[in-house]
Amino acid sequence: MKLRVDLLPHGQYPDVVVVVDVLRATTSAVAYLERGAEALLLTRTPEVALALRGGGGEYVLGGERGGLPIPGFDFGNSPVEAGTQNFTGKTVVMNTTNGTGAAHVAAQSGKHVLLAALTNAHAAARRARALATEGIAIVCAGTDARVGLDDVYTAGVLAEYLLAMGEFELDDGARIALTVRRGGGNPLEALGGSAHGLHLADLGLGADVQFAAGLSISTVVPTLAGGGDIPAETLKFVAG
Amino acid sequence: MKLRVDLLPHGQYPDVVVVVDVLRATTSAVAYLERGAEALLLTRTPEVALALRGGGGEYVLGGERGGLPIPGFDFGNSPVEAGTQNFTGKTVVMNTTNGTGAAHVAAQSGKHVLLAALTNAHAAARRARALATEGIAIVCAGTDARVGLDDVYTAGVLAEYLLAMGEFELDDGARIALTVRRGGGNPLEALGGSAHGLHLADLGLGADVQFAAGLSISTVVPTLAGGGDIPAETLKFVAG
Numbered sequence: 232m233k234l235r236v237d238l239l240p241h242g243q244y245p246d247v248v249v250v251v252d253v254l255r256a257t258t259s260a261v262a263y264l265e266r267g268a269e270a271l272l273l274t275r276t277p278e279v280a281l282a283l284r285g286g287g288g289e290y291v292l293g294g295e296r297g298g299l300p301i302p303g304f305d306f307g308n309s310p311v312e313a314g315t316q317n318f319t320g321k322t323v324v325m326n327t328t329n330g331t332g333a334a335h336v337a338a339q340s341g342k343h344v345l346l347a348a349l350t351n352a353h354a355a356a357r358r359a360r361a362l363a364t365e366g367i368a369i370v371c372a373g374t375d376a377r378v379g380l381d382d383v384y385t386a387g388v389l390a391e392y393l394l395a396m397g398e399f400e401l402d403d404g405a406r407i408a409l410t411v412r413r414g415g416g417n418p419l420e421a422l423g424g425s426a427h428g429l430h431l432a433d434l435g436l437g438a439d440v441q442f443a444a445g446l447s448i449s450t451v452v453p454t455l456a457g458g459g460d461i462p463a464e465t466l467k468f469v470a471g
Numbered sequence: 472m473k474l475r476v477d478l479l480p481h482g483q484y485p486d487v488v489v490v491v492d493v494l495r496a497t498t499s500a501v502a503y504l505e506r507g508a509e510a511l512l513l514t515r516t517p518e519v520a521l522a523l524r525g526g527g528g529e530y531v532l533g534g535e536r537g538g539l540p541i542p543g544f545d546f547g548n549s550p551v552e553a554g555t556q557n558f559t560g561k562t563v564v565m566n567t568t569n570g571t572g573a574a575h576v577a578a579q580s581g582k583h584v585l586l587a588a589l590t591n592a593h594a595a596a597r598r599a600r601a602l603a604t605e606g607i608a609i610v611c612a613g614t615d616a617r618v619g620l621d622d623v624y625t626a627g628v629l630a631e632y633l634l635a636m637g638e639f640e641l642d643d644g645a646r647i648a649l650t651v652r653r654g655g656g657n658p659l660e661a662l663g664g665s666a667h668g669l670h671l672a673d674l675g676l677g678a679d680v681q682f683a684a685g686l687s688i689s690t691v692v693p694t695l696a697g698g699g700d701i702p703a704e705t706l707k708f709v710a711g
Contacts (some may be wrong), residue, residue, distance in 0.1 A: 236617045238478055374521055378478045380643035401622035403666045410654040426643045438501075 233366035234393055236380045236386045236404035240336040245366035246361045248341030251348065252372035253310050253385040254427045256330025257453070258348040258443040260292065264451045265469040267319035271453060271468040272461070273331040277301050279464045280324045286462075291318065294326040298434050301326065310350075311438045324465075333372035334455075338466050341368070344455035346468060347387050349418050353447035356392035358454070358471060364383040367393065369408070380411070381423035387412025388446070418444040473606035474633060476626045477645035478618045480576040485606035487599050488581030489586065493546050493625040494667045497572025497693070498588040498683040499533065502550040504691045507559035511693060511708040512701070513571040516539050519704045520564045521530040531558065534566040538674050541566065550590075551678045564705075573612035574695075578706050581608070584695035586708060589625050589658050593687035596632035598694070598711060607633065609648070620665035623685075627652025628686070647665070658684040667710035 233245065237372060252255055260271055268291075274280045281303055293306035293313070293356045301309035306316075310325050325331055337344045347355035347369070359367045369389050371382035388410035394409075396425045401409070415421040419441065420428060422428045428440045452469030461467045473485065491497055500511055508531075514520045517534060521543055524530045533546035533553070540547035546556075548567050565571055566680070577584045583602045586596035599607050608628050611622035627648035633639060634649075641649070656660040659681065662668045668680045694711030700706045 241617060297472075377481060378644055378647065380646050383647060402617075403623075404618055406620050406664070407618065407623055407647065407651055410651050414650040414654040415646075424646070434519075 232363060232397065232399050233364065233430030234255040234390060234399035235368045235402045236390060236403050237370045238404050238407065239373045239376065240333045240370050240382055241337055242340060244337060244341040244368045246342040247363040247367045248337040249345045249347045249355055249359050249367065249369045249389060250330070250334050250337050250372065251369060251382045251385045251444050252333060253348045254381045254422060254431060255310055255439050256327040257346040258310045258350055259308050259313055260325065260346045260453045261348055261351045261449050261451050262313035263293070263318055264322045264388045264453055266313055266447055267317055268321055268323045270322045272322060272324045273468065274324060275335055275464040277326045280326045283324050283462055289321060291321050292322045292324045296328055296331045298431055298436065300326050309436065309439050311443045314316060318322060324460065329372040329374055333370055334466055337370055340454060346453035347389055349443060350445050351389060351447065351449045351452055352385065352388050353392055354361065354450040354453045356389050356396065358452045360393060360396045374427050379427050381427050383408050383411050383423045384415050386419040418446055472495060472603060472637065472639050474639035474645050475606065475608045475642045476630060477608060477610045477647045478615045478623055478644050478647065479616065481571045481609050482576055484577060484581040486582040487603040487607045488577040489585045489587045489595055489599050489609045489626045489629060490570070490574045490577050490579060490605065490612065491609060491622045492567070492570030492573060493588045493683050494621045494662060494671060494681050495550055495683060496565065496567040496612070497586040497679050498550045498590055499553055500586045500693045501588055501591045501689050502553035503533070503558055503563045504693055505689055506553055506556055508561055508563045509660045510562045512562060512564045512705040513574050513708065514564060514566045515575055515704040517566045523564050523702055524630055529561060530564045530709050531561050532564045536568055538671055538676065545658065549676065550682045569612040569614055573610055574661060574706055577610055579631050579696060582679065586693035587629055589628060590685050590694055591687065591689045592625065592628050594690040595692045596629050597638065598692045600633060605658045614667050619667050620666050621662045623648050623651050623660040624655050658686055684691045
């Protein structure tokens with residue numbers, strides 16, 4: 232089985248694609264589902280998210296641009312904030328700077344698309360391994376088309392779990408991610424020292440970085456769901 | 472001073488840009504100049520290279536596509552082959568799959584553009600440090616728009632030399648490259664184990680990989696030259 236890590240989204244994925252945007256979209260996605268959300272709708276643009284609510288549905292909007300909340304949204308893509316809320320029965324509509332775009336790239340070719348963070352890393356790796364027949368691609372969202380140390384480190388953690396579950400043929404990206412995981416200190420050091428981690432700390436969002444560094448504290452794996460009831464330009468993820 | 476490593480070409484460079492395509496374009500570039508070439512012309516496409524020779528100039532053509540020589544070219548982008556020739560007084564026209572394109576991206580915004588490989592790493596780092604006033608960007612060419620372990624390792628070697636020469640503020644790419652350098656074994660292990668190194672070995676070009684792993688054996692630094700006599704869609708590099 233092949234294991235590939237894209238340090239930035241590249242496309243043309245095998246049957247299982249695992250999307251990582253650890254600061255903070257995929258960490259928040261896990262948190263929303265942990266707190267009872269029925270589903271997540273990842274939209275291509277903030278406008279699509281706002282239009283969905285205009286349609287009268289039972290939607291809660293979460294998202295950010297450059298780390299800051301989007302005007303008109305209810306929540307700011309913060310896993311800590313999500314943890315204080317009860318989303319039971321609600322659908323959370325998400326739009327973020329990098330993570331939601333990476334998920335859309337993944338969904339163009341991947342058959343099974345999962346969202347992974349450090350918080351659900353072990354469960355995500357196990358799920359990916361169980362679903363894969365051809366290969367697994369881990370896709371780092373990056374930050375504004377630049378490679379992010381936070382995502383590469385997280386991909387390395389996922390790769391390490393996968394290697395403990397079976398044999399894989401590794402591409403260069405997987406080798407790089409594993410080396411970064413092994414030489415990059417503990418999760419909080421790696422996330423806190425990344426450019427994106429420093430930026431969030433500057434915005435007063437250091438608690439989110441700390442939360443995101445919690446390793447395998449959740450078994451929820453947001454999983455792309457099909458079906459006819461999904462609005463255009465959105466991807467629906469449910470707890471798996 | 473800032474030190475940035477682009478794991479793939481990204482654009483918008485500071486005053487000094489160092490382009491790395493260690494397997495094999497930048498290693499061959501150093502070798503051509505070591506063997507007496509007066510200048511290198513890096514063309515955007517193979518057609519531009521072939522047209523130059525049609526113009527009657529004293530040109531020698533070197534290049535590859537997918538590792539194989541380009542029909543009509545004299546040489547196949549092999550540093551070992553280059554080492555057996557005498558290029559005194561000649562201009563070598565180069566076109567390769569990834570490296571020449573990365574150099575063109577670098578030249579769009581960088582003021583000083585240098586070509587670096589492992590073979591000239593120490594000299595290239597010293598030159599970059601001497602020229603820089605704002606910052607240094609090391610640009611990995613990658614392979615077919617994918618991050619290459621060979622180039623990232625080489626960027627880490629350059630970054631390590633630079634850190635020994637002064638203080639730098641590192642971006643995520645630089646941190647990743649340094650970690651890969653430190654955890655990636657010796658140069659031959661890193662290059663030989665990369666996807667591109669394995670591909671070249673499959674093509675019977677393992678001797679080029681071995682040659683490219685020679686650390687700081689040359690003090691030649693191919694340096695972008697200005698001036699009015701440069702054909703369109705080409706970049707001229709001279710020994711610096």
